[in-house]
Amino acid sequence: MSARDRLDPERLAAMSKAERVAALRDVIDRVPGPALARTPVLAVPAALGPIFPDGGLAKGSTVTYAGSSTVLLGLLAAVTADGSWAALVGGGRRGLLAFHEMGGDLERLAVIRDPGQDPLGVVAALTDGIDLIVLDHRVDIPPARARTLAGRVRTQKAVLLVAGQDWPHPDLRIRSHLAGAHGLGAGRGRLRGLAVEVATQDRTGRVREVAAVLDGVGGRTGWTAADEGRGTAAQSPVTDQRTG
Structure with a gap:
């Protein structure tokens, strides 16, 4: 289907709202020439890149993750192998051997097994110099504090990835x-x-x-x-x- 077909008024009218949004997005993605400034991202495994809207973990974003440790460690490995810094807050069950075997740089990974009484405070402090902070520790997340921390992540151009629990209005769910x-x-x-x-x-x-x-x-x-x-x-x- 050509771009003209996708934008044909009769064809668009026959689509559901969700299908129209997807069709228009597809056309925009194919517009040649200079586009809006590309969002800076942290590297992800190349095989997973197509499912990230910006081709990687968008800097300044808050992300939630649920699932296999394999993928989570793969994301950490890709970020550090690309020369960026990462921190794992909590994550007592995560094994670092797999991280290393996937090419992760142990010298660029900080591991805080026990973040103490204020894990969110630890995360806030890490945004000053760490590119990817993985919060893998069960913690109460008051909405007001979540908004404040998400704002700090945006300002510092870091990425906060919350593993194993929800976060209010994340930019991306994995x-x-x-x-x-x-x-x-x-x-x-x-x-x-x-x-x-x-x-x-x-x-x-x-x-x-x-x-x-x-x-x-x-x-x-x-x-x-x-x-x-x-x-x-x-x-x-x-x-x-x-x-x-």
Whole structure:
């Protein structure tokens, strides 16, 4: 379908509101020539890039995450491997061996296992010099304080990723789940890769999905896109539920 077809008044009138929004967004994305200034982002694994609205974690944003530790550690690894700084606040169950095997730079990762009585205060302090702060610690989040902290994150051009619990009005929601394993037969074989399905939902409600495979080569593990899904609008919300 050409851009002219997508903007045909009769065709647009026959679409639902969500379909019209998606069609118009698709046309805007394809307009050639200089566009608005690109949003600065933190790196993500290349196989997951298509599901992020700006191609990565947008600086100044607040993000929630629910799902497999594998994807969360992969995001941390990509950020530090690209030369940025990250901090993991809490996260006692997260293993750093996988982070290292995915190319993460341990020298660029601060780990605060016990953030004390005021985890949100710790997060606020970290925004002064850390690019990605992952809050992986159950904590009460008063709406007023959440707004203040989100404002600080925007001002400092950091990214706050809240894992395992909700956050008031995040800029992006990410969820993932393990979809299978490669290399294992009927009771025998060697695990060679994990299939993971990952989805994002932005503030407009648009959901983007991708299937990726995490496999190992030469002592390192990396992501390969298995099947990139096209973004759609008005799908069921991405909910935050801890799945381990």
